Amino acid sequence: MAQAGIAVHGGAGGRPPADDRPHRKALEQALEAGARALREGGSAVAAAQAAVELLEDCPLFNAGRGWVLHQDGAVEMDAGIMCGRTRRAGAVAAVTRVRNPIALAAAVMERSDHVLIAGDGAERLAKAWDLRFEDSAWFVTERQLERWNATARGTVGAVALDSAGHLAAATSTGGTRGQIPGRVGDSPLVGAGVYAEDGVCAISATGDGEALIRAVAAHEVAALVRHRGMDLGEAARTVLEYRVRPLGAHGGLVAMSAAGDIAKPSTTETMYRGWLTADGWARTAVGPGPAA
Amino acid sequence: MAQAGIAVHGGAGGRPPADDRPHRKALEQALEAGARALREGGSAVAAAQAAVELLEDCPLFNAGRGWVLHQDGAVEMDAGIMCGRTRRAGAVAAVTRVRNPIALAAAVMERSDHVLIAGDGAERLAKAWDLRFEDSAWFVTERQLERWNATARGTVGAVALDSAGHLAAATSTGGTRGQIPGRVGDSPLVGAGVYAEDGVCAISATGDGEALIRAVAAHEVAALVRHRGMDLGEAARTVLEYRVRPLGAHGGLVAMSAAGDIAKPSTTETMYRGWLTADGWARTAVGPGPAA
Numbered sequence A, B: 001m002a003q004a005g006i007a008v009h010g011g012a013g014g015r016p017p018a019d020d021r022p023h024r025k026a027l028e029q030a031l032e033a034g035a036r037a038l039r040e041g042g043s044a045v046a047a048a049q050a051a052v053e054l055l056e057d058c059p060l061f062n063a064g065r066g067w068v069l070h071q072d073g074a075v076e077m078d079a080g081i082m083c084g085r086t087r088r089a090g091a092v093a094a095v096t097r098v099r100n101p102i103a104l105a106a107a108v109m110e111r112s113d114h115v116l117i118a119g120d121g122a123e124r125l126a127k128a129w130d131l132r133f134e135d136s137a138w139f140v141t142e143r144q145l146e147r148w149n150a151t152a153r154g155t156v157g158a159v160a161l162d163s164a165g166h167l168a169a170a171t172s173t174g175g176t177r178g179q180i181p182g183r184v185g186d187s188p189l190v191g192a193g194v195y196a197e198d199g200v201c202a203i204s205a206t207g208d209g210e211a212l213i214r215a216v217a218a219h220e221v222a223a224l225v226r227h228r229g230m231d232l233g234e235a236a237r238t239v240l241e242y243r244v245r246p247l248g249a250h251g252g253l254v255a256m257s258a259a260g261d262i263a264k265p266s267t268t269e270t271m272y273r274g275w276l277t278a279d280g281w282a283r284t285a286v287g288p289g290p291a292a
Helices: A021-039 A044-057 A101-109 A119-128 A142-150 A209-214 A215-226 A232-247 B021-039 B042-059 B101-111 B119-127 B141-149 B211-212 B217-228 B232-247
Strands: A005-013 A078-081 A089-093 A116-118 A155-161 A167-173 A195-199 A201-207 A251-257 A271-276 A282-285 B004-013 B077-083 B091-096 B115-118 B156-161 B167-173 B194-197 B201-207 B249-257 B271-276 B281-286
Touching: A005 A044, A005 A078, A005 A142, A005 A251, A021 A044, A021 A155, A021 A282, A044 A167, A044 A201, A078 A101, A078 A195, A089 A101, A089 A119, A101 A167, A101 A232, A101 A251, A116 A119, A116 A209, A119 A142, A155 A201, A155 A251, A167 A195, A167 A201, A195 B281, A201 A209, A201 A215, A209 A215, A209 A232, A209 B115, A209 B271, A215 A232, A215 B217, A215 B271, A251 A271, A251 B211, A282 B141, A282 B271, B004 B021, B004 B042, B004 B119, B021 B077, B021 B156, B021 B211, B021 B271, B021 B281, B042 B101, B042 B167, B077 B101, B077 B194, B091 B119, B101 B119, B115 B119, B119 B141, B119 B249, B156 B201, B167 B194, B167 B201, B194 B217, B201 B217, B201 B232, B211 B232, B217 B249, B217 B271, B232 B249, B249 B271
Parallel strands: A005 A201, A089 A116, B004 B201, B091 B115
Antiparallel strands: A005 A155, A005 A271, A078 A089, A078 A167, A155 A167, A195 A201, A201 A251, A271 A282, B004 B156, B004 B271, B077 B091, B077 B167, B156 B167, B194 B201, B201 B249, B271 B281
């Protein structure tokens, strides 16, 4: 039996909030939700999904409830999930009323022959599959908007390793402020913002989405591990420093190796991170803490 | 000065048509359009785009004019383009009335801060940028539908190397028959169906889109070249045989190395391919020809 584990993030970038206790609390709750799934024999996919759903429901982060205002004021969310065991993946882009985009992404993975579904087509599936919807008032309130203006952005994500040794990654976002309607970022894209492969690693990335796409960041971390035999932490830092930064961009990621090692580097001042230590304690960091 | 070059494809899969001369003729015309751009000092991006636009306009292939019937009869097209020099990329998904999706993808790359735009948002940009639109009758006719039923599917794509040594890749598709509305395949996704990086290679892939996404196929070819020092042909075959086929899937790709070597392997019975030989002749193949 592998040493099961989980790590989560609430996005990279922006300045640290004056009071980061609510953020840390939310990260701990997400870790606990994932850890509970793992303890109860759930798969890495179930654990990553459970953690991300909790972060989606938390208005402090830019995914699900608590999004980003788009250029025309629309609410658009993207999410992607990948199973390392089967290398199956599911993702949705530009959905607007599904409460938990990561749950819809997981349903696309499990119930359709496709990987990525965008817009109305995705919402029609969510209806057919009886997923929970919310109206736009649920996703954003005046208070959330003020808080957003005062603090940071933040895609959310999770990586998990279950006791059977399988890996999974999940990422969910409300997009980038002022983005063009229909813009799809890295979060739902396999190899960019989300990637998992048993025996290699699982990655959930966040930051400047366009650069993460162009660098195929998550898959490049896996490629360095597979082809160069790099240690996961070194691979993760190498991608951020030598593949993403040269594009004039910044970001961070959480990653889990096949052995359960966790890396969580960022090149930003702020990155919301949470992880379980080997003895089961939940740890969180927000400022420019140790890179990995 | 590098030895400029170009290769194109019209998709993989299905059975070879009884008469493949119209397909070969179209591939030759696409090569000639790309070669002309290169001769006139155009960039690899301009050459790849010119070749793909011609294939989009040709009703024999499943991109632009000549698409695939979706589950609900909608016409949806995806396209992506990437510049190896800058590693900038542009892509659109689920557009329905833009005549040349690859031109819109190129405009996203050149005129926006984003990489991928889906649906209405993409069409609004096309309008703002004065791109050419067509009504649905232009994209499909009864005759095309009959021909489609009788023959093959076929995403289109091109890879090019310009005389300054820069690489580019472009891919465009009308989707997969019977797909769910909003489904996005590998074609517009950086690292899946399209990838270019100077000094490494350019790739345009085609085939079972979901598997190409899950294998991050185009980026994996580049990873084998960069990290393993593999020859391009070997890298391309390795990805199709050992990363895509184990997912129960088939496909093909055209690829160009930084030195101008061309690889064009497929694991399908049919793949429409065209390339320029070193002495400038246009060559085409449709059946299960030499793999690379």
